Amino acid sequence: MKKNNSWILKGGRIIDPANHIDRIGDLWIRDGRIVEPDSFDPALAETVNLHGLVVAPGLIDMHVHLRQPGNTDAETIRTGTMAAAAGGFTSIVAMPNTSPCADNAATIQYIKEFAAREGVVKVLPSGALSVGRKGEEMSPVGSLKAAGVVALTDDGSCIQNNELMRHVVEYAGNFGLPVLEHCEDKFLAGDGVMHEGYWSVLLGMKAMPAAAEEVIVARDIILSRLASWKIHIQHVSSAQSVKMIRAAQADGVRISAEATPHHIALTDVEIKKFDTNYKMNPPLRSEEDRMAVIEGLQDGTIAVIATDHAPHTQTAKLVEFDHAPFGIIGLETAVPVALTELYHKNYLSLSQVISKFTVGPASILGIDAGTLSVGAAADVTIIDPDCEYIVDVNDFYSKSRNTPFNGYAAKGRTMATFVDGVCIFSLLKESEPEDEESK
């Protein structure tokens, strides 16, 4: 019988990168908060044996498209947060490219109220940088902050006017809101639908060069320095971008970056299948770019893994490659893909992988999450790092199915998710009477 929000999670490998903890032990949760072990009567809580599993801080995804309001055929706050829970995420940042656009306090209010009522995990709204994400005038940054946004972004679009961008960054700094940037020079990207390189040349596909991203990364490094405020580069995908960000960080510029699981796992060779589940923006790039992104994760240049979860209906995606919308879903495959591609291939330690989903995004956003410190909200994710399984879209909680990872042979899986001490997702077997089994 569940005693709702009090638990004793026994014998797991506790990995809490923010506190440099990686040890076998027990995690005690009382009334939705993490407390000292042995601080209350165990009879007041449910005990779960997590031998062989990892106990991590609740994961954070700072790049999620929930599609509500506007496109609830593809996803809702309800289904999107259920997908998040199944993926191990306890906090997600909602992108503002909804309809209406989240460039005003009323829409932020709507999202917050709906999330409070229907959401399974914590939804942190972000607001648009420019009105309607059109890149023409600054959005009401102060009012957005007052309404509760955690960041500003025009994701999906990119302010092309450098002067406007400079002012938005300065003004965002004034209100302490990080700027999350989708880097894309409109003219260089043109009407491209994939990465410009060997495969686009062979296939005759309209292509966008990596330079379309790199030109804006360079611009943002310059403007971050000028405006003395932090800019976070979303979904970094090119080798040159990683190189520039690394150099800028060494030079003291307040620039940070995230990478997506698909840019870590896949390259543009996939496009020859003409499957629109491989169409996203920025596009899958070359093997050299993919390896540079992994190196950026290894040396800390890229502190975050974020999904860019972008649901689209089957109707929207089952069309000619040129005509399909950009984007794939990612909440339910991020952990298995990251563990398979980074941990099991020996690029990152388990603790490093977890840091990219916890302390990494928490510190960029400046939010109180991503740790297992005593007193923190009991947002906890249980991971089986060695569980081997085949990803099956039919198991997804997301309303959409647009993933290139259907059938992917994964090693590593989210087993349970707790938000404020409440277990909201679990694949763990119902706890057997402990004494008989363990004695």
Added chain:
Amino acid sequence: MDFQWTKKDLLDLYDLSRDEILHILNTAEEFKKVSQRNVKKVPALRGRTVVNLFVEPSTRTRVSFELAEQRLSADIINMNADVSSFRKGETLLDTLKNIQALQADIVVMRHQATGAPNFLARELNMGVVNAGDGAHSHPTQALLDIFTIREKKGRIEGLNVVIVGDILHSRVARSNVWGLLKLGANVTFAGPATLVPREFEKIGVRVCHNLKDALAEADVVNLLRIQLERQQRGYFPSLGEYSRFFGIHPETLRYIKRDALIMHPGPINRGVEIDSAVADGPQSVILEQVTNGLAVRMAVLFLVAGCLK
């Protein structure tokens, strides 16, 4: 001949083996003989329905396919769907599933979107014959080019084939290259650097940005149509300058082999990529390409139909 054709679609030569390509060419030879008889019609596709869906308009290729279908005694449905008719909420796949529900057997499709036939072939039970998609592929054009070369030269292996022009945007070049390489030809792509990407070197093509060097040892010169649109997008300064440095003129013939074939997939821009004197001259096989196109398309439809339930 014990070779068994097993594909319900013809999408690209990239997907075909050397044996499959040769089988199409040999089958086309038989159909060419039929075309030279008094009675040109055969009952091979009697009772079969072929839909010609040209989302991107085309006259020459459509007429060639239609005639091939008529000669094979197929029932024919012509759909002149432009892209705008797909904006009314129905997707391309919806349209074709409806046609399939009417028991049509094969769709012959031209489309601006790269990969559209590959996508449809996966979703449909009907046979899909690609009549050109974006800058990706135009397999029947490449097959008729190769058929013509083989007929004239008696072989493909070891020949130096030079394709000149806007390679970057050319589905003809992209299909020819796979067929030619699989049959053992040496392929050169020639034209200005903005239109001839070096990436092709990685698949074994010689890339050459100087026409004279490119043509020196050529056995076959295949010229691609240059579109005014490319000038407008800044790929070269003017058609005049293109013609001067990359067009084929009577003087050009002085430094190429006397028995080199001059080919063009049409429609030709007289005075741009090719002068009339060359297009209509003794080395030109441009009209024979058109004739062979009919035989090749009959062969393709015949083989594809044989793999349908």
